[in-house]
Amino acid sequence: DSGVTQTPKHLITATGQRVTLRCSPRSGDLSVYWYQQSLDQGLQFLIQYYNGEERAKGNILERFSAQQFPDLHSELNLSSLELGDSALYFCASSVENWGAPNEQFFGPGTRLTVL
Amino acid sequence: AQSVSQHNHHVILSEAASLELGCNYSYGGTVNLFWYVQYPGQHLQLLLKYFSGDPLVKGIKGFEAEFIKSKFSFNLRKPSVQWSDTAEYFCAVNRRFGNEKLTFGTGTRLTIIP
Numbered sequence: 001d002s003g004v005t006q007t008p009k010h011l012i013t014a015t016g017q018r019v020t021l022r023c024s025p026r027s028g029d030l031s032v033y034w035y036q037q038s039l040d041q042g043l044q045f046l047i048q049y050y051n052g053e054e055r056a057k058g059n060i061l062e063r064f065s066a067q068q069f070p071d072l073h074s075e076l077n078l079s080s081l082e083l084g085d086s087a088l089y090f091c092a093s094s095v096e097n098w099g100a101p102n103e104q105f106f107g108p109g110t111r112l113t114v115l
Numbered sequence: 116a117q118s119v120s121q122h123n124h125h126v127i128l129s130e131a132a133s134l135e136l137g138c139n140y141s142y143g144g145t146v147n148l149f150w151y152v153q154y155p156g157q158h159l160q161l162l163l164k165y166f167s168g169d170p171l172v173k174g175i176k177g178f179e180a181e182f183i184k185s186k187f188s189f190n191l192r193k194p195s196v197q198w199s200d201t202a203e204y205f206c207a208v209n210r211r212f213g214n215e216k217l218t219f220g221t222g223t224r225l226t227i228i229p
Contacts, residue, residue: 002158031214043205043219056216090159094214101147101166101211106159 003027004107006091012113018079021110025072025093031055032074033094033104034066038087049074050096081114088112117142119206121220128196129228136191136223138180138206145211148189150180153203153222162204165189166211176200201227 003026013019025032034046036059045058049068060066063081068074078085088111092104118141128134140146150162163174170182180191189206203224207217 002160033216035217035219042221045216045218048216050214058216092217096214102214103147103149103161103164104217105161106151108158 002105002107004091004093004105006089006107006110008110009108010111010113012115013081014115015081015083017081017114018077019081019112021076021078021089021091021112023074023076023091023093023107025074025091026095026105028095029093029105030072030096031094032068032072033092034060034074034076035090035092036087037090037109038084041087043090046076078112083114086112086114117146117208117210117218119208119218119220121204121206121223123223124221125224125226127226127228130198131195134191134193134196134200134225136204136206136225138189138191138220140187140189140206140208140218142187142208142210146208147211148180148182149207149217150174150178150189150191151205151207151219153205155202159205162191196225196227198227198229201225 005024030051033048037043046060048056066076088109090109091107094104120139148165151159173179206220209215
């Protein structure tokens with residue numbers, strides 16, 4: 001158990017719908033990262049938040065957005081869903097250790113199926 | 116931009132065989148290197164990591180990896196695999212400092228035959 005929690009575990013929805021994925025980082029971790037794992041794209045970085053602020057953006061579609069709340073949990077919002085959005089969405093967290101490298105701890109993921 | 120190559124897409128071995136999975140990265144600066152394992156239906160777990168120092172790093176479950184800077188490689192090894200090692204293995208890299216995103220390779224699916 002990494003200490004990172006994600007809900008829900010599974011989500012089945014229809015095209016055109018909107019869903020919200022939730023992530024709670026490890027206690028004390030200020031950084032949250034979202035990754036998407038799909039068969040055709042592999043594991044890809046979507047977005048990173050640090051202490052409530054967006055820090056970095058990867059291959060995140062405009063239909064997707066995220067935020068990090070004052071209690072440090074994060075939500076990934078996916079809208080106007082398409083079949084191709086079906087994937088496993090992972091959240092990871094890391095402690096901020098300025099001047100030293102650190103590792104990211106991954107949550108169990110949310111499997112999204114768009115029908 | 117960083118990139119990671121894992122040339123072995125699917126490896127099939129018998130139990131007790133030795134394992135080596137290749138990983139090469141492309142990046143001009145100093146990096147951190149990681150191997151993650153994903154068992155069927157499960158999340159990513161860290162096998163081992165290299166930040167600096169001894170280029171031969173040991174991880175969990177008897178795995179080790181060697182960082183060869185001149186070859187931009189970080190190959191994963193295990194002298195004797197078990198059926199329970201059946202999983203997908205991902206190599207990943209990020210910049211040494213800055214708490215940055217991980218760039219993953221495409222993964223290697225390892226199947227161990229009892």
